[in-house]
Amino acid sequence: MTTTPPAPTPAEQEALVDRISADSLTTRRDYLRIVATVSGGLVVGSTVVSAGVLHRHGDGTAPPLKVADRLPKGQAVTFNYPGEHDRxxxxxLTDGSVVGYSTVCTxxxxxxxxxxxxxxxxxLYCPCHEGVFSARTGEVTAGPPPRPLPRVVMVEDEQGAVWAIGTARSGETEEAGLCxxxxxxxxxxxxxxxxxRTDGAS
Ligand code: FES
Structure with missing residues (x-):
């Protein structure tokens, strides 16, 4: 079952940036996420972003987008990110982690x-030709799709709201996409x- 995401407000986006900025940085991956989110938050409303200069269809930079106030285990929510036509x-997942993907079959x-x-x-199932993707990784598990689903990088704030903060190409890690x-x-x-960096720090 999917639910309709609430519309995010600039104040909510600002609060997320403030909250994430205050978090302790435990890993390189966390730090990267925070930097990406802060960077996205700072450019919200700038002339560059409002003019759409930074956005490329399906593979662009966009401000953080709140996609759900809450997302219970086993539930999914659909949204458009990074562009309004990017499904x-x-x-x-059942272990509590949140994953995000493009829903355009590869x-x-x-x-x-x-x-x-x-x-x-x-x-994740594509009804056109019985394509199947792993919910945990986006990898193809059955059918004709040639590549994994591209990832959408998700984070969760202290209130349990779920945000999209970036994208990765098919087969690319979230970290590589954000970088x-x-x-x-x-x-x-x-x-x-x-x-x-190639020193393996994380
Ligand atoms: S379009 Fe998805 S399996 Fe063919």
Missing amino acids: AMAIR HLACGVLWRKQRGAEGE RQLADTDPVLAERAGCG
């Missing part, structure tokens, strides 16, 4: 659906976040 879905671009009852964690976008929009922040 996406967030799912809370075979012939049909819409991918959430099948909660399939297997231990549910699955690529940061490098495009703010190379200094990307370097501070450790993007491009």
